[in-house]
Amino acid sequence: xxxxxxxxxxxxxxxxxxxxxxxxxxxxxxxxxxxxxxxxxxxxxxxxxxxxxxxxxxxxxxxxxxxxxxxxxxxxxxxxxxxxxxxxxxxxxxxxxxxxxxxxxxxxxxxxxxxxxxxxxxxxxxxxxxxxxxxxxxxxxxxxxxxxx
Numbered sequence: 001x002x003x004x005x006x007x008x009x010x011x012x013x014x015x016x017x018x019x020x021x022x023x024x025x026x027x028x029x030x031x032x033x034x035x036x037x038x039x040x041x042x043x044x045x046x047x048x049x050x051x052x053x054x055x056x057x058x059x060x061x062x063x064x065x066x067x068x069x070x071x072x073x074x075x076x077x078x079x080x081x082x083x084x085x086x087x088x089x090x091x092x093x094x095x096x097x098x099x100x101x102x103x104x105x106x107x108x109x110x111x112x113x114x115x116x117x118x119x120x121x122x123x124x125x126x127x128x129x130x131x132x133x134x135x136x137x138x139x140x141x142x143x144x145x146x147x148x149x
Contacts, residue, residue: 024085025082025086028081028082028085029082031078032075032078032079035071035074035075035078036075038068039071039072041058041060041068042060042064042065042067042068042071044057044058045057045058045059045060045064045068046060046062046065046068075110076111079106079110082103083103083104083107086099
């Protein structure tokens with residue numbers, strides 16, 4: 001009799017936990033949607049030349065650029081949490097990958113695209129350094145020529 005009562009209580013507790021997980025999952029999905037939308041707004045505002053545009057679609061002050069660049073990290077954390085909750089619900093690796101492969105792919109691709117952004121910044125720095133180096137060479141050559149006269 002006590003074990004039957006314990007089983008019923010455990011079943012009700014499990015039902016409550018599952019409903020809380022469902023609510024948390026929906027809240028998490030909404031947060032991911034909002035942050036991802038903000039991230040793309042930042043892309044349209046600050047990385048417009050990447051899309052082949054000459055002017056920004058959304059006039060957002062440059063002081064907010066750092067905020068939009070930081071947004072990628074909370075999105076990654078929330079996507080990871082979302083996948084953890086989804087895995088806890090399924091508890092089977094094959095079913096999890098089969099059902100949520102696009103979420104896993106998105107989580108994997110975001111850091112890869114972030115690397116491209118850092119490479120782009122790195123290439124700009126290298127170009128600037130080469131320009132400075134060329135300017136220094138020209139300066140030294142003109143200085144040598146002026147000393148020879």
